[in-house]
Each structure stands twice: as structure tokens, then as C-alpha cells.
Amino acid sequence: MNTRALITGVAALFLATGTAHAGVLLSPTDPLIGSWCEIKDSKLLKRGPKCDTIITKSGYNGVEDSCAFVEIKRIPNGIEALSDCISEDVHLWGFHYENVRFQIIGKRLKIETLKTYSFKTTQIDTGDTHRSMCVEVQPTPNGYLNVRQGPGMNFKPIAKLVPGQRILVDFQTDEWTHMRSICNEKGDLDGWVYTKYVTEKPESKCDISRCDR
Secondary structure, eight states: OOHHHHHHHHHHHHHHTTOBTTOSOOOTTOTTOEEEEEOTTOSEEEEOSSOSEEEOSSEEEOSSEEEEEEEEEEETTEEEEEEEEEESOTTTOOEEEEEEEEEEETTEEEEEEEEEEEOOOEEOOOSSTTOOEEEEEOOOTTSSEEEESSSSTTSOEEEEEOTTOEEEEEEEOSSEEEEEEETTSSSOOOEEEEGGGEEEOGGGOOOHHHHOO
């Protein structure tokens, strides 16, 4: 099975099981939030001031990876989440998605990685230190280009681009391109667009310095 089918499958699973699409943030007072430490000879974690696992309202960090919640489904005493992860090792440039269950048992935390969906990305070679470049949105059949949460048609759209807009991009799969922002506009827009509808336009003179902050 190819990567796109895997990602599409997990997104469809969350749709079918009642995922809460209204938001991807935990409540600021959620009991999962905080710092959690491993317990020797145990699969559970305990709270502590300086631990390897940190859960925030928007995601979680481990020893090697940082993950952001894409979809969240509440379960008794916890959540199941579809998360977008990236390796902390800047030499790996690795993206993956994982389906994880966080559940509090007593005063301990149980973490189960249910499935992991990895795919190969290629960092765009721009010949400079920015490691990103501006591309221009091309005409599409419906007049706009969806920006999606992840690299697959079943990830929900988070924004729409129109032909002629220029965006800052940094990674690609075979079909999808990861964007960081709309050139010359304030704010970030982190998402994925269909590669066939973006083309490098050096003559458009996109202001990299205003995109790559």
C-alpha cells in the first residue's frame, strides 16, 4: 500500500469514528497537559518537573520528535489523536503521522502508539541557506487551490489560494508540497498543496526575507 493510501485511510478512520473536527487543541486545564517521566520497569509515566515527555494543548514533545494534534477524539480519561510529527534532528527532515492514545490511569499516564504512517519527503534545494523557495499558484479546474492539513485528499482544507498567489515552500512528496506562508503577507500558513498546481517563478521576485522569518 502506498503512503497516500495509508494517510487517506487513517483520516477516513477518524471521520468514521466521530473525531472532533471543530478544533485541534486541548483545553488549557486538560489533565493530560504537563511533564511526564518514565517509570523503571513500567509502561506508565508519572508527573515530574524535568521529564522527556511534555504534553501541551497543541501537541507533545518526546526525546526525538515533536508532534502537533491534527485531530482529537475524546475517550474515557484521555484522548486518541492523529498527530503530525517531525524529527528534532535537523539532518533527518523526517515527517510522519501517528495515531496515539493518551489515557490517565490513577495518577499515571499510559501512552500507546496505535499506528505510525511515515512517508518520504525531499527538502527543496534552493542553493541558499533559507532552504525554501517561492512558487506561484497555477490555475485549477475550480478556480482555487486547497491548502490541507496533511498530504492527502482526506485531510480537511484549512485555506484556499487563488491563481497568481505566491507561497513559501520547503518540502515535497511525490504529489504534495509543504508550504510555510503566503509570500509578502503577515502570519504563517502551515499546510500542504497539490504539487502540480504550483510552479517556481523566479521572475515574480517573491520577497523571501518577508516570508522566512
